[in-house]
Amino acid sequence: MLLLQEAAHGAATAAHEASALITSANGFRAVYPWLIVGLPLLGFVLNGLLSVLAARRALPTLPPVGDPYYDHAHDDHGHAAVPARAPALAHASVGATEPSEQEAHDHGTDAHPVDASAARQDAHDLHDAHGHDAHDDHGHDDAHAPAGPKPFTHTLPSLIAPGVLIGAFVLAVLNFLAMKGVEPAHRFALSSGWDWMPVGSLQIAAQLQLDPLSIVMTLIITGVGSLIHIFSIGYMKEDPGYPRYMAYLNLFVFFMLMLVLGSSYPVMFVGWEGVGLCSYLLIGFWFREKANADAGKKAFIVNRIGDFGFLVAMMLLFWNVGRLDFVGVNDALLGGNSGVAFGGALITAIALFFFLGATGKSAQIPLYIWLPDAMAGPTPVSALIHAATMVTAGVYLVARSSVIFTMAPSASLVVALVGALTAIFAASIGLKQWDIKKVLAYSTVSQLGFMFAAVGMGAYVAGVFHLMTHAFFKACLFLGSGAVIHAMHHALHSTHNPADAQDMRNMGGLRKYLPVTFLTMLVSTLAIAGVPPFAGFFSKDEIIGAAWLGAEGHSHLSQAALFGISGRVWMGFIGGTLSIAAFMTAFYMGRMMIYTFFGQNRTGEQERKHLHETDWTLKLPLVVLGLLAVVGGFLNVETEVPIVGAFDFGQGEALHHWLHPVLAGSDDLAAQRVGALPEGAHQAWPIFLAIGIGLGGLALAWALLARRKLATADQQPAYENGVEKALYNKWYVDEFYDRTVVRPVGGLSRLFARFDMGVLDWVVDLFGRLAQLFGVAFGRLQTGQVNTYAFVLIVGVLIVLGSFVAL
Amino acid sequence: MNEMSGIAQVPLSLTLGLSAILFGIGVAGVVVRRNAIVLFMCVELMLNAVNLAFVALSPYAGLQGQIFVFFVIAVAAAEAAVGLAIMIAVFRHRESVDMKNFSLLRW
Numbered sequence: 001m002l003l004l005q006e007a008a009h010g011a012a013t014a015a016h017e018a019s020a021l022i023t024s025a026n027g028f029r030a031v032y033p034w035l036i037v038g039l040p041l042l043g044f045v046l047n048g049l050l051s052v053l054a055a056r057r058a059l060p061t062l063p064p065v066g067d068p069y070y071d072h073a074h075d076d077h078g079h080a081a082v083p084a085r086a087p088a089l090a091h092a093s094v095g096a097t098e099p100s101e102q103e104a105h106d107h108g109t110d111a112h113p114v115d116a117s118a119a120r121q122d123a124h125d126l127h128d129a130h131g132h133d134a135h136d137d138h139g140h141d142d143a144h145a146p147a148g149p150k151p152f153t154h155t156l157p158s159l160i161a162p163g164v165l166i167g168a169f170v171l172a173v174l175n176f177l178a179m180k181g182v183e184p185a186h187r188f189a190l191s192s193g194w195d196w197m198p199v200g201s202l203q204i205a206a207q208l209q210l211d212p213l214s215i216v217m218t219l220i221i222t223g224v225g226s227l228i229h230i231f232s233i234g235y236m237k238e239d240p241g242y243p244r245y246m247a248y249l250n251l252f253v254f255f256m257l258m259l260v261l262g263s264s265y266p267v268m269f270v271g272w273e274g275v276g277l278c279s280y281l282l283i284g285f286w287f288r289e290k291a292n293a294d295a296g297k298k299a300f301i302v303n304r305i306g307d308f309g310f311l312v313a314m315m316l317l318f319w320n321v322g323r324l325d326f327v328g329v330n331d332a333l334l335g336g337n338s339g340v341a342f343g344g345a346l347i348t349a350i351a352l353f354f355f356l357g358a359t360g361k362s363a364q365i366p367l368y369i370w371l372p373d374a375m376a377g378p379t380p381v382s383a384l385i386h387a388a389t390m391v392t393a394g395v396y397l398v399a400r401s402s403v404i405f406t407m408a409p410s411a412s413l414v415v416a417l418v419g420a421l422t423a424i425f426a427a428s429i430g431l432k433q434w435d436i437k438k439v440l441a442y443s444t445v446s447q448l449g450f451m452f453a454a455v456g457m458g459a460y461v462a463g464v465f466h467l468m469t470h471a472f473f474k475a476c477l478f479l480g481s482g483a484v485i486h487a488m489h490h491a492l493h494s495t496h497n498p499a500d501a502q503d504m505r506n507m508g509g510l511r512k513y514l515p516v517t518f519l520t521m522l523v524s525t526l527a528i529a530g531v532p533p534f535a536g537f538f539s540k541d542e543i544i545g546a547a548w549l550g551a552e553g554h555s556h557l558s559q560a561a562l563f564g565i566s567g568r569v570w571m572g573f574i575g576g577t578l579s580i581a582a583f584m585t586a587f588y589m590g591r592m593m594i595y596t597f598f599g600q601n602r603t604g605e606q607e608r609k610h611l612h613e614t615d616w617t618l619k620l621p622l623v624v625l626g627l628l629a630v631v632g633g634f635l636n637v638e639t640e641v642p643i644v645g646a647f648d649f650g651q652g653e654a655l656h657h658w659l660h661p662v663l664a665g666s667d668d669l670a671a672q673r674v675g676a677l678p679e680g681a682h683q684a685w686p687i688f689l690a691i692g693i694g695l696g697g698l699a700l701a702w703a704l705l706a707r708r709k710l711a712t713a714d715q716q717p718a719y720e721n722g723v724e725k726a727l728y729n730k731w732y733v734d735e736f737y738d739r740t741v742v743r744p745v746g747g748l749s750r751l752f753a754r755f756d757m758g759v760l761d762w763v764v765d766l767f768g769r770l771a772q773l774f775g776v777a778f779g780r781l782q783t784g785q786v787n788t789y790a791f792v793l794i795v796g797v798l799i800v801l802g803s804f805v806a807l
Numbered sequence: 808m809n810e811m812s813g814i815a816q817v818p819l820s821l822t823l824g825l826s827a828i829l830f831g832i833g834v835a836g837v838v839v840r841r842n843a844i845v846l847f848m849c850v851e852l853m854l855n856a857v858n859l860a861f862v863a864l865s866p867y868a869g870l871q872g873q874i875f876v877f878f879v880i881a882v883a884a885a886e887a888a889v890g891l892a893i894m895i896a897v898f899r900h901r902e903s904v905d906m907k908n909f910s911l912l913r914w
Contacts, residue, residue, distance in 0.1 A: 784910025786846070791838045 028182040030189040031174045033208045036218060037261060039171070040254040043164035047157050047247035054153035054243050157246035158237060162229040165253060169222035176215050184661050187212055190263055190327075197266070204324060209263035213662040216464065216655075217260035217396055220471050221389050225253050227621035228384040231479050234617030235380055235486060245285060245378065252278035256389050260396060264325035265314045268397070272310065272361065275390045276303045282385060283377040295376035302370040306360015310397075313353035317404075320346060330403045330665050342407050342673060343560075351404050351411035355418075358394025363445045364452055365422045369734060371445055375437040379482030382437060387444045387478050388471040395448070395467050398455040402666035406458065409560030413570050416456025417562070420577040423449030425731070427584035431591070432719055432727035435502050436481045439592045443528065444474055446581060450543050453574055458557055458670065459546035460663050461656045465636045466539035468655075472632045473524035473536055476625035480521035483618050484596060487514055491603060491610035499604075504592065505713040509601035513611035516619050518597050520626030525593050527629040529586035530694035533647050538633035540582060541644060541690045547575030548686050556670035579693055586697020594705045602712050641682040643691075822863035829856035843894050843904040847887065854883045 179187045193206035229249060236245050252275060259271025276299075284296025318324050320340055321332045332338040333347075340347050358364065363371035374386045385391070398405055398415060405412045423446045430442035447470050454463035487510075488501040499506050511518040527534035530541065550558050550571030560567040601608055613619065636655035639645045660667075710716055719728040726732065781792075829852055836849030858876045865872035898904050 782913045784913030786906050786909075787838055787841065790834075794834055794838065 028178050028186055028189055030191055030208075030210050031178055032171060033175065033189070033191040033210055033261070034193065036168050036171045036175070036222070037208070037254055037257045039164040039168045040250045040257065043160050043250035044247050044254060046160050047243050047250055050153045050156055050160075051241070051243035051247050054151070057151065057153065154237070154242050157243045158233045161246035161250055162226060162233065164250060165222060165226040165229045168253070168257070169219075169226050172215065172218045172222045175210060176219060179210065179212070179215055184657070187661055201322060202318065202324070204264055204266045206267060207263040207325070208261045209326060210261070211662055212658050212660075213396075213399060213464070214260050216468065216659070218257060220468055221253065221256050221260065224388045224471050224475050224625070225256075225384060227624055228380050228388070228475065228479065230617050231383075231482065231621040232378075232380040234615055235482055236378060239378075241285065245282075248278055248281045248285070249381070249384070252282065252385060252390070256393075259393055263327070265317065265329075266324055268400075269307075269310060269314065272357075272393060273307065275385070275393065276300065276307070276361070279303075279374065279385050279390055282381040283374045285377055285381070292376040295370075295373040299370040299374050302367050303360045306357045306367055309353040309356025309360070311357075313350050313357065316346070316350045316353065320350075326400060333403050333407060334665050334669060340407070343409055347404060348408040348411045351401070351408035352414065354397060354401055354404065355394075355411065355415050358397050358415075358452070359418065360394075361397075362391050362394030362448050362452070363422075364394070364418055364449065365425060368422060368426065368445050369737060372438055372441040372730070375435070375441050379437065379478060379485060382441070383475045383478030383482065386441070387474040391444065391448055392451065392467045392471070395451040395455055395463050398452070399460045399464055399663075402455075402460050402663055403669060405455070406556070406666040406669050409557050409567070410562045412456050412458060412557055413560060413562040413567055414456070416453045416557075416574055417570060419449045419452025419454070419456055420574040420581070421449070422446065423453060423581040424577050424584070425449075427581045427588065429727055429730050430588040431584060432724055433588075434504055434713070434718065434728075435500075436484065436504050436507070436592060436596060437478075437502055439504075439588060440474070440477055440481055443477075443585065443588065444470075446585060447474065447528070449581070450540060450578060453578055454543040454546060457543075457546050457550055457571060457574065458555060458666075459543060460666070461636065461653075461659050462539065462542040462546055464659060465655050466536075466543060468635070469527065469535035469539040469629070469632045472625055473527040473534075473629035476520055476524040476622060476629050477528070479618075479622055479625065480517050480524070483517040483613065483622065484510060484514060486618065487517075487611050487613065488603065490614075491607040494610045495604070495606045497604060497607055500713055503713040504595040505710055505716045506602055507596045508599045508603070508710065509597070510611070511597040513601075513608075514597075514613050516613060516622060520622040520629075521597070522593065523626045524629045525589045526694075526698075527633075529589050529698055530582055530690055531698070532643070532691060532694075533630075533633065535629050535632035537690070537694065538637060538644065538647075541641075541687065542636070542638060544575055544578050544582065544690060545638070545641065545682070545686055547571050547578060549682075551575055556674040559674060579689065582690070583693045583697045586694050587701045590698040590701025591705055594701060595710065598706060599708075599710070602710060604712075638682070641687060642684045643687045817863075819863060819867075823860060826856045826860040826863065829853075829859065841906045843897075843906055846906065847890055847894070851883060851887065854879055 179189075189210045191208040191210070193208070195203070196206040197204040229246075232246070232249065236242050239245060255271045255274025255278060257271070259268055259275060262268040262271060280296045280300040283299050284293045287293040287296070314324065317329060321329055321338050323329050323332055333340060360367045371386055371391065375382055377386075405415065426442045426445035426449060430439050430446060433439045433442065447466070451463045451466050451470070454460070454466060484507065485501050488507065492499055492501055492506075523534065527536040530537045532538075546555070548571075549555060551568050552558075553568055555567070555571065557567040558571065562570060601611075603611065634647060634649065634651060636653050637644060637648045637651065639648045639652050719725045729735075833849045833851075833853030833856060836852065837846055840846060840849065858879055861872035861876045861879075894904055897909070901908060
């Protein structure tokens with residue numbers, strides 16, 4: 001509290017309002033904030049214990065009769081290679097009575113021969129290699145099916161994992177209500193745990209910060225997270241690694257909550273790294289297939305590059321501002337006596353390094369390449385981590401650092417520009433993908449680009465708003481695709497068809513078989529395409545509208561310049577780019593829906609009988625998220641905008657007002673710097689354009705593709721030539737990175753390895769040999785004769801005494 | 808104390824010289840001789856040379872030297888008792904007290 005008061009005194013008059021908002025002593029009473037993060041952690045511990053238990057139970061306890069490896073395995077002097085294999089072999093020979101991970105995965109590899117089209121693909125193009133996803137019901141109808149009831153290790157996680165999440169969600173709602181009940185100025189609470197790093201002037205506390213922005217994020221994470229946990233029950237319960245999966249998922253939520261609730265950059269960084277770890281663990285969840293493990297590694301390594309930026313930004317911040325907690329940093333920067341100049345090189349560098357971190361985590365150019373590969377993980381993971389929550393951490397970071405980015409207009413323009421380019425680039429790739437999850441993955445990258453364009457242009461509310469609506473409809477789409485894959489996999493598996501369960505060429509006409517999935521995905525598609533009155537329309541329109549307003553000179557960035565070109569031109573460019581990207585979005589989403597749910601079914605005669613929806617755990621989350629995708633947009637309706645204003649049911653710009661206390665500092669700063677901006681009159685044409693884009697994209701997709709006859713993946717070739725092939729192969733960016741980054745780094749590391757082994761190791765060995773040599777030489781003095789020792793002793797004493805006398 | 812008596816009458820150079828000679832004999836014996844019993848005797852000789860030096864110096868340095876001699880005698884007695892016991896034990900095993908036979912503690 002002392003620090004806060006000090007900060008309040010330090011704040012200048014211009015920033016006084018913002019500081020007063022933050023430092024009011026009688027803030028609201030937070031309801032057990034630590035329990036929000038604590039519950040998922042508890043879930044992780046419990047599920048982790050269960051998974052360890054399950055793994056141990058899968059090992060044999062009695063020596064199997066006639067197993068030649070067994071004795072070797074328990075021989076202390078046994079060969080190194082044998083013990084590692086023995087338990088698995090032994091277990092297989094005994095036969096499974098419980099789902100064991102080793103066993104089911106061994107089946108998994110031969111139950112899925114690589115499909116024919118994969119042979120034509122590039123070796124590292126893992127996308128067509130067959131349905132990696134949904135290993136769930138392997139044990140179901142195999143000869144080695146687990147007999148009898150499932151062990152408690154595979155039933156308890158179904159209660160624990162969603163239970164703790166729902167608990168956390170309830171707490172988040174309670175906190176939200178408590179926050180809502182007080183004046184906007186008092187909507188702030190810090191909850192200190194302990195002093196984490198008290199080192200000199202670096203004082204970092206393990207502290208949670210509840211304010212309107214973090215509570216919005218917390219509600220999204222725990223709310224959407226709960227639904228996805230429920231979906232995971234139905235999707236993963238037959239997987240032998242079920243408890244491990246739930247443990248990772250809980251751990252992820254814990255770290256994600258630390259990320260958004262932490263009160264300082266270091267605490268945020270803990271969550272930032274933690275979610276990266278969980279993302280790695282879950283992408284490589286089915287690590288028996290090398291492609292999946294490689295995808296996990298790729299995600300992890302690419303994210304490390306971004307984290308380097310985050311760390312550098314944090315260090316620069318501490319070096320120059322001396323604080324790392326959000327309140328302290330904001331007060332120091334707004335106070336104007338921090339020595340950090342507005343728009344200077346330093347603040348620009350800090351902002352750009354933070355943005356580098358954000359590009360890694362949120363999959364923006366140039367570090368977006370890991371996210372499409374991350375689809376190797378289970379589909380609910382894609383929905384939770386790689387669509388709804390973790391990948392939006394970068395947007396949250398920029399919104400949280402709004403003061404920093406407002407102080408660095410050129411860096412903000414870079415953010416917006418990168419976002420817009422990512423939006424159109426990823427959308428173009430999404431146009432020609434066959435894998436249903438790949439389409440959604442590139443769609444996610446593209447939508448994240450929209451969010452970055454928004455926060456880059458200073459439209460923080462629009463960015464957070466799109467983050468929220470995107471969490472609803474993209475989670476719904478991913479879960480819907482999961483339900484489709486689940487049904488497809490089940491159908492293909494029941495006839496031992498080796499076809500790819502994720503390839504849209506093998507689907508078609510699924511709306512008859514999966515009605516609930518179809519309807520919810522349809523709603524979400526309309527939302528993401530920007531058709532009013534669905535959620536995505538409002539958020540996307542707000543972003544593009546901000547670009548047009550900026551182009552007309554109504555943004556504080558309009559006068560800023562980047563590369564000598566004024567902000568107005570850039571914003572116009574961004575508006576145009578985003579509009580084209582939005583059109584592409586509508587087109588590829590329409591294409592995905594048409595290929596998946598319309599036309600003739602291409603799954604096969606026998607398989608068709610097995611296409612059906614499963615239990616409520618798969619349907620309920622879809623329905624809830626579908627409803628949110630319908631109504632989510634009404635949370636923030638710009639009342640002055642024509643047409644959009646018609647959807648104002650008294651709530652108006654609710655999110656805008658809600659987030660105002662957090663963003664007041666940067667708003668004041670912008671107003672103070674640029675002066676009063678002319679209030680932009682909202683014109684009607686951008687709205688008509690936006691509606692036209694959404695409907696036009698869908699209509700074009702329908703006109704071009706609905707009548708098209710497709711064959712299954714083994715007959716219908718992948719795109720063979722021209723732009724289509726380039727798009728299908730993702731503009732060859734992976735190949736480009738391979739040539740320009742991966743291979744040079746590999747060559748360099750081989751060079752260093754040679755230097756290390758040839759030169760450094762030689763020097764180290766030299767010292768070792770020298771020591772050996774000395775040992776052998778002086779060892780001869782050790783005769784074992786007492787007389788010799790006495791003689792040496794006496795000579796030594798004489799020398800010492802003699803030296804005293806001589807001195 | 809004007810009246811010099813006892814050891815104070817003997818010139819210091821003589822007593823210290825005798826002490827040095829005795830100590831030198833002891834050292835030479837320890838370095839040269841191989842018989843463990845003789846080694847012990849030489850060690851005792853060195854201790855007693857030091858005792859003599861303590862006593863000789865006590866008129867000039869105070870009474871502590873004389874008291875210290877008693878400690879040295881006591882320790883020497885203990886050492887002789889333990890040392891001789893070890894010697895007997897070693898002899899029972901090896902039938903020898905020649906130090907050149909005992910060189911286990913070497914490289």
